[in-house]
Amino acid sequence: MWKQTIGVLRLLIVLTVLTGLIYPLAMTGVAQTIFPAQANGSLAYVDNKPVGSLLIGQNFSDAKYFHGRPSAAGTDGYDATSSSGSNLGPTSKKLMDGVKENLDKVRTENQLGEQAVVPSDLVLASGSGLDPDISPDGAYLQVERVASERHVASSAVKALVDSHVQTRTVGLLGESRVNVLALNMALDKMGSK
Numbered sequence: 001m002w003k004q005t006i007g008v009l010r011l012l013i014v015l016t017v018l019t020g021l022i023y024p025l026a027m028t029g030v031a032q033t034i035f036p037a038q039a040n041g042s043l044a045y046v047d048n049k050p051v052g053s054l055l056i057g058q059n060f061s062d063a064k065y066f067h068g069r070p071s072a073a074g075t076d077g078y079d080a081t082s083s084s085g086s087n088l089g090p091t092s093k094k095l096m097d098g099v100k101e102n103l104d105k106v107r108t109e110n111q112l113g114e115q116a117v118v119p120s121d122l123v124l125a126s127g128s129g130l131d132p133d134i135s136p137d138g139a140y141l142q143v144e145r146v147a148s149e150r151h152v153a154s155s156a157v158k159a160l161v162d163s164h165v166q167t168r169t170v171g172l173l174g175e176s177r178v179n180v181l182a183l184n185m186a187l188d189k190m191g192s193k
Contacts, residue, residue: 044181046188052181056080057132060184063109064149066134066142068180069121070102073129085127099123110145133177136165146187160186 031039042054052058057068059078071077072086088095102123107116119138121131139161147154164183167176 044185046185051185053132054179054181055132056130058181060180063145065184065187066139066146066178066180067106067109067122068134069131070098070123070125071129071131072125078130080130083128083130085125085129106141110142112141132181133166133179136161136176136178139164139178139183150187152190156190157187160190 028039037043043050044052044054057071057078059071059076060067071079073079073084074082086095086098088098103118106112106118106122107114112118119135119141121135122138122141125131140158143154143157143161147157150157161178161183164178164186165176166179168174
């Protein structure tokens with residue numbers, strides 16, 4: 001019996017070293033070599049200081065910035081430690097009230113009429129509550145407000161949005177989208193020139 005126990009312990013040690021040390025270190029080395037930005041969280045920098053990740057949404061509320069999707073993650077939104085949706089069903093009064101509130105907010109901020117069509121991504125939270133992207137329609141809807149607040153031509157802001165539209169991955173996966181953090185960083189650069 002001791003012979004079997006020693007064999008099992010040896011196997012446990014070998015597999016622990018292989019799967020717990022060698023494999024993770026090898027994968028980390030490969031990722032750092034081939035995809036260093038992605039392996040380190042796709043961080044965005046301003047003046048060599050990290051300001052956020054391009055993979056996690058942020059709460060932009062200032063009128064001179066593009067606003068992202070609403071977030072149900074955490075009490076103030078965009079809390080990565082509380083990533084989740086609201087778990088409210090389609091018949092939930094609380095969900096409907098929240099959507100109406102978001103819709104009114106978007107229409108008010110962007111000086112839109114009551115009948116103006118608002119893209120759903122500007123009023124509905126994503127499943128994770130951390131989505132960093134909005135639809136191109138959601139970005140174009142905000143162009144006039146951002147241009148007015150920054151005292152620049154709306155055509156310049158629209159051109160900036162055009163340059164930040166990402167198409168479907170490999171032409172098949174997902175939808176066209178605009179990363180809000182990247183767009184707002186480009187806006188700040190445009191304003192500082």
